[in-house]
Each structure stands twice: as C-alpha cells, then as structure tokens.
Amino acid sequence: MATGWRDRPAAHLTRHFFDALFDLGFLSREGADAFIRLLLGIIAVIFSFGLLLTRIYMGKYAALKGAADPLPYLSALAADTTLAFGLPMWIAAFITVLISHSLVPDETDFRVLMPLPVTRAFIYGTKLLALAIFCGMFIGASLIAVTPLVGLISSSRHAPTLPPVALAAYWIVGTMSCAFSVLAVIAINGLLTVVVPRSRVHGVTASTRSVLLVALMLAVPFVFALPANADRIAAHSRSMYVLPPAWFLGVARLMFGGADAYTSQLAFIGLAALAAAAVISVSSYVVLYRRFDRVMLRSLHVARRLPRLRLSPSTNPWRTAIADFTHATLRRSALHQGVLLGMSACGAALALNRLVDPQVIDWLRRLGAARFDVVIAVMGAPWLLMFAAGLATRTAIALPIEQRANWIFRMTESEATRVAQLRAVVRLMRQITVGVPLLLMAPLEWALFGPRAVFALAANAACALLWVEVLLQGWRKIPFTCSYMPGKQTAAQSTVVGIGLLVLGVSLSGAIAAGSARAPLFGAVAIALLGAVAYAFARARVALWTYAPLEFDDRLPSAFDTLLLQ
C-alpha cells in the first residue's frame, strides 16, 4: 500500500529536525510553549511593521506619483526598492545566524542516527530540508509583510514596469536576495568549520555567531537609511557596489526591464556574490559531509588557556566564585554571548543611527561649538547604549545553562553568603550597563563640553545606576541557574513598554546630562536625586537578599501564589 509523504521516514526525520530548531535546549515544556507564542507574536509584529511602513510611504508617493517630472519618482523608486529587498535580506540573515549552530547534524544526531540503517546522505538531506522550511517560513513572512509597500511604490504611470510584473519581480528577486543572505551565513560558518583546527571549531563558530549578530544589529540603521541613497543611485555612485540590496535592484532591472549599464553592473556583482556564496556553502557542506567527525566529536586536546585578567581582585570567595562562573559562561556559551552582544548591539545600532546624522557628522569633522540639535542627538546616545546593555545583561544571565547542574548552588546556599554571591551580579550589571557605555561615550562628550563633560558623564552614570537597580528589583538568581519562561508579557506589551522606556529615557537622560554640563549646580542636584533613588532601590534589594532564598525555578505570571492561610 502506498504511504503518504507524512508517513515516510524522510518526513519524520525532517519534522524532528524542524521541531529541534525551536528547541533552545534550556526551556521546559511550558517554556517551549511560551517561546512558540513569542515567535508568533514576533511574526505578527513583522506584519504590522510592514503595514506601518506602507502607511508612512503613502504620503511620500502621493506627491511623487502626481508630479509631471518622472525623475524624482524613478529615483525614489530605485532607492525604496533597495529597502524592500534589504528588510527581508536582513531577517533571513538574522534567522540563519540564530540557527547557525544547527546548520549541520550535531554529535547527538551522529550518535543516535548513524547506528540506524539510514545513509549519511539521508540525514544531511532531511536536515537541509528542515533548515530550508524554517528559513523559508520567515523569508515568506517578511516578503509578504513588505509586498504592500512594493505594490504602493510600483503602481504609477511613471513606473518602468506594470504593477503585477513589479510584484512578480519582487518575489522572484526577493527570494534570490534572501537566498544570498542565507548562503552567505552558511558559507562563513562552513568555511570556518573546515579551515579552523578541530579543537577550536566550536569556540570559533560560537564567536563567529556573536560577531555576525552584532554586525547585523549594527547594520539596522544602514538598512533603514537605504531610501536616502536615491541621489547616489541617480548619480551612479560606486558606493552602491558594496550594498547587497542594491545588487538585487540591479538583478530585478536586468531580469524584468529598466536596466542600464549601471544597474547591469550592480546585477553582475549580485549574481557573482550569490554564485560565490552558493559555491562556498555547497563545497564546505560537501567537505563536512565527507568528514562527518570534524564537527560531530569534540576534541580533548586544546591549547593552554590564558588566565582571566582581574581588574579589581576580590577577596570574597563567594563573590569571586559567581563572578568567575559568570565570565566563563559569557565567554564560552554561544547562546548567552549571542544574547548579550546581540541585544547590546541593538542599542549600539540605535545610538549609531543618531550619530550618523549629517549634522553630527558635520560637527565631528570640525569639532567646534555644537548646535543644539547636535547636542540633543549626541546626548541621547548614552541612554540607548545603557538601556540595551542593561536589558541584554539581565536577559543573558537569566537564561539557564545545564540547569540540572545547579544542585551545587542549591546545596551550598546560605544566608551568610547569599548577599556576597549576588553582589557579583550587581558588579557585572554595573560594569556592562554603566562602564562600557560611558567609556564609549566619554570622547564624544568631552569633544562636546570639554572638561565639563565630567558632569554630563556623572549624570549618565547616575541614570545608568538607577536603571541597573530597576532591572535588579526582585532579582534573586545566581546567573544561569534558574529555569526560564519566555513571553511573560505578550510581544506587543513588551514592544510598547520597551519603546516607552527608550523614548522617555533618551529625552530625560539626555536633558539631565546636557543640563549638568551646562549648569553644574543643576547637575549636582539631579545627580544627588538620581543617586538617592538608586540608593533606596539598592537598600530594598539587599534587604530582600538577606531573607529571601535564591530562586531556581521561574514561573509564568499566570501561576498564582496561595496565601497559605490556615
């Protein structure tokens, strides 16, 4: 009797690999369900964002479409088409980086599946199919989300192609551009896995993942700045040769009409890059297929590790124990490092977005007295860095690692040492949330205010210390030892609260810091007030730590607490 596709071994294994891509490895059953709800929320946010973008562009194109001169419209159309390609390309690359640890079968697959009567080709084939379906799902969602925008911008009497052709071109070339993103990530990972010594493969690929995440986050302002390239495209600027979305604008023009020598050159670069990424991906995959053991089995032989540099040696063994454990985990766990660097890079991208403003760049070139709007732009950046770094650190240390190994912390918990252990968390939060952003911003603020930048930096530090205290209210966890429940709030709730805090913080913190530099007396009062509030929060936190036990099990807020009334 003929069996359907769903009952075939290939379908079972593909489904297994596909489901495993949603399994982050540290979530309980409830946590995994919450994670899927969170993903659905994110997809809904992507669709909403696509509609919002369309709404924003309606005004711009109403004027352009009605104009007698087609040139402004054509120029804007070309630049906005690069945005329409750029957004799904970014999402495709981001998703592929997130699952880049699963691009080839792992040690568990090797040990479980290889003894079964299935071929290596079968295992690799089903793994690839699962990856293709996973990436395809997000690519499809992002192309659908941007389709209304493409429909809007391409429906004009001045358009080089009819709207149905433009939409078909967008879908075909958009898929090619996303394929380029996916293949580029696979090529980078594959090449490193093949080239790097076996003992270093896991470490190097984990670091690469973090670097790619950071690079993608930092690229966000440049993706949204793509529409500003209209003049460059019209002037046939060579700078567009390094922008992948522009390559696929060229491909679309070449395939569906409207190409000239310049867009043909862009298309040639794009097609060559796509081919190169495909060749490197396929080649590295073939090498890994032949040398299956290379990525499957970890090597015991590694070079001597350098001891960690200590900036301020602690004499408290309990605090040092937690600090060393935390640093080792952040250095070696791809997941935790990725979350910390990726989320922090979001803040860096937003800050960069403010700093690449033409006014700021102009001021940076001459470094004289700054105009008010430059001061506003620069002084908003520290909060963006501090906000994201604080949130990133808290999220990273809240995610568990080897949760069943936490028995050692449960066994050694005591009231006498708890506060010392948790102080390691405070120190880490302060180092990343206060120290790093201030170090990054100090040169700019010095350039802006001269010696009075000290007051601005002190105000920044006070805001960041308060933010650390807000984030640590109710915190009773040794980093990485407590179970994690994602999606305690809906994606929409988190987005609204996050944006609210971000916008409010940028205005308030920027105003306080700038005001402190201009009027030191005001600065002293503001810093004292912020410090007093932070101190009150810190006292409440320490008071909680002295009596409340450590937390090892996270719960959804829907789980209610009984009052234990007799």
Add this chain to the structure above:
Amino acid sequence: MLEIRGLTKRYGALLAIDRINFCLSRGEVLGYLGPNGSGKSTTVNMVVGLLQPSSGAILLDGKSQSDDPVAYKQRVGYVPEEPYLYTHLTAPEYLTLVGRLRGIASAPLEKRSSELLRLFQLHDSRYSTMAAFSKGMRQRVLLAAALLHNPDLLVLDEPFSGLDVNASLLFRSLITMLAAEGRMILFSSHRFDMVEKVCSRAIILSKGRVVAQHDVSPARRGDAESLEDLFVRVTDQPDFTPVARDILSVITH
C-alpha cells in the same frame, strides 16, 4: 553518626517516602538499594539537603539538619547519579567554583584541586572544557569535587556508572580507605556486586519503605542469603522470564 528518624516525603497525595529509619556509623559504608521508583533518590536528595522532608529528622552527630542546614551541608560531600555539571567549564574551573562556594581559601583550594586532578588522571585534560569529557571523566570530576572539603559524610549515588575498570578499582580502594579513616559513606546503587564488595551493611527500600537490612560483611557471606536473592524476595520482584519470552516473541513475529 548519621541518623534518619521517621523520614517522610509527600508530593501532594503521593507518598514517596514513608517513615524510614536507619543509622550510619562512622567508618561504615552503607549500601542503599531499591528498584526504580522506590524512593532511593528522594532519600538521597533529602540527606544531602536538596529536598525538604515532609516530616521526620536527619541528624548528624546528634545535630538536626533543619537546625543549621548550612553547617550540616558543609560536612556533606555528594556525587549525583548523573554527571550533572557545568560542561562549559574546565575541570580545574569547576573544582575552583565548588571550593569557593564551600568557602575554602584560595591557596589550599588551588593546591588540593591540582593534586586531586592529577590523582584522578584528569591533569592532562585540564585545559579542555568538560563538554569533551566522557561520562567516566565527569564522574571523576564530581568525586574530586565531593572530596575537596574533606567531608564527614559522603553520599554517593551510583558512583561507578560510566567508570572504566581502572577508575572503578581506584574508587573502590578510595571508599574503603575513606571509611577506614572514620568517614560515613552512604552508597546508593543498583549493582549488587558493588554493594557486596564495598559495603558492610545494606538497606533495601521498596515503595518508599525500608523492607530489609542486610549484613554484607565478608564474615557473614558464607552462610547468609545472597543480597540479590534477598532483594528479589523483599521487593516482590516478579519472575521476568515470561516478560523476556514476550519480548522475544514481539521481535520475531
């Protein structure tokens, strides 16, 4: 001496451990046996302080665990059933973490962990994270961590699982010597042969209750019922021959 008095653990309506009593004297290795689900791990978790008993008492040298749990746990070393440890750390890093959490000063901690790693033949792998370690290697790390603070009571939950022959022989000698030095050792296992070789006495648990205590000292072995026979008798183990026959039937038809 470790005294367990009327120890009970309930999970809602489920009675996991029902008023068990036993003692473990200094210098004694006590075998703790029972089929899966008998409450062995629950008892071990309560003895090491990971679980709170519903009622009953655990006393170490007359002092109740509940009176000063921290002081109690300072005197306990524990090797869990599965090698649950932080595999992204190297073995020296893990030992340093455990030693610091136990409040051992830096200099003796460094010296002791380095010596233990050498003696447990883990020194050559000291720069590798434990993700690359075999189960036996991880088990050796856990034993080294359990001994680091020189505990009075050592709780070993299936310590021979995954060990090679050499490491097993080393562990056996070590357990005997630790007991000879006056330490109390609670040895939970499924392996009768190991319990007979290592322990002086064994307790058998079934459905949350102590159903037998057995002297397994070499002097008693000649005339006494074997531990395995006693286990089968007191835990109501069914005759597994029909089950084995059924399995054979399932795979051949």
